[in-house]
Amino acid sequence: MTVKAITVPRWGMSMSEGKIAGWLVAVGAEVAAGDELVEIETTKLTGVYEAHEGGGQLRRILAEEGTVRPVGALIGVIADAAVPDAEIDAFIASYVFDEDEDGASAGPKEERVEVDGYQVNVLRAGPAESEELPLVLVHGFGGNADNWAMTVAAMSPARPVIAIDLPGHGKSTKLVSDPRPETYAKIVARVLKALGVSRCHVAGHSYGGLVCAILAAGNPDLVASLTLVDPAGLDAAIGEDYVGRFVGANDRRTLKDVMGLLFEDTRLVSRSMVDDMLNYRRIEGVQATLEKIAADLSARAGTFGTLPAGVAGRTLVVWGEKDKIFPPGHMERIPGAAEKHVVAGVGHMPHVESPDFNRLLGDFIARHA
Known part of the structure; x- marks a missing residue:
């Protein structure tokens, strides 16, 4: 299974960052597509980020409750339990998100x-x-x-x-x-x-x-x-x-x-x-x-x-x-x-x-x- 990134989404053109309001699952939990993973606050709303296609295990949480991260930033990782920790660590270390000229990840x-x-x-x-x-x-x-x-x-x-x-x-x-x-x-x-x-x-x-x-x-x-x-x-x-x-x-x-x-x-x-x-x-x-x-x-x-x-x-x-x-x-x-x-x-x-x-x-x- 491919290691999957959980990132701060862009909910609206003016959104440049999000605050982690709280994780809804713990590290080690099995998740499926559509499961609610984390609540993220913006200046305009509080939304829930859901797991996308496929599933796996929540292997890492990289942004704790209360922390603020830019749109596109890596905040968690999903992968099968069989994926070695070293592979997860390498994925995190090499992760790069695209930025536009304003420093926010590409969106609408x-x-x-x-x-x-x-x-x-x-x-x-x-x-x-x-x-x-x-x-x-x-x-x-x-x-x-x-x-x-x-x-x-x-x-x-x-x-x-x-x-x-x-x-x-x-x-x-x-x-x-x-x-x-x-x-x-x-x-x-x-x-x-x-x-x-x-x-x-x-x-x-x-x-x-x-x-x-x-x-x-x-x-x-x-x-x-x-x-x-x-x-x-x-x-x-x-x-x-x-x-x-x-x-x-x-x-x-x-x-x-x-x-x-x-x-x-x-x-x-x-x-x-x-x-x-x-x-x-x-x-x-x-x-x-x-x-x-x-x-x-x-x-x-x-x-x-x-x-x-x-x-x-x-x-x-x-x-x-x-x-x-x-x-x-x-x-x-x-x-x-x-x-x-x-x-x-x-x-x-x-x-x-x-x-x-x-x-x-x-x-x-x-x-x-």
Whole structure:
């Protein structure tokens, strides 16, 4: 068996280092693909690093709890029990990780695509040449491509991954004249065409789920599989008046309380996360675009639409059990023969709060290759 490195992953473009919050297995323990190994903190979130393909024994821990290591740094080693200690020691001594010009290991790369007069920011990760279909990720209202950081890290070793900042969000053009989900679905389709993507797996969260459902309905040959994560548009009610409160929140305390509605574990709402959101909200064009989206959502809630039979049969719906924005009962209104899962103990952001999400997504994609 090859000796396998455990390294600090990059969860987001701005991440340069991670703090070891705690190891979840001890040296000598047998681990398999998907097992949770270590919790790592960043300024924006605390995530769990999982064992990748294969398995073996945790032979070394090289970064104890509380230590900070740069992205890409070696923090542990997995190998069969039969691998000699000398071979493990030689692997550690010779280990070198690639660094970019900023000193951080290579991660997702940013790219700008011009579509319909908008500059659309795209994060691309994974192998440049691959027989696997790419996975396309679309964030929710007020979010950005970095919301998918843990999914990008989990999925990109095996396939190309493309995370898109919808116009009005992230690093894309901020002022959008007609920010409706139909508009965004057309923009996403044209971005993918510009990138040379003719078929892909698509996953959308919340408002992005509504966008992706419209995309799939209008472009069934493009979408090999569709994953909807706590999607919007299924009911006239929006819990806790989240959208209205988010649009109206102009100070740190208020915004932190509103963002806390997204999570069951509100400790995930860090000061850095709130500061980043405040800075984004203050950019010219953002508030006007968010207000237009909010007004449109209020008018259309409960008009999700119908997925074509062929698309519904390759659709996965994932919902957080504790979602305060859209309760999991909404999933029963998804038309057609979609596969449905509730993730226990998490809120509106299961792709952030639970590693179970990436396992569900990975298994589903593998069945619809």
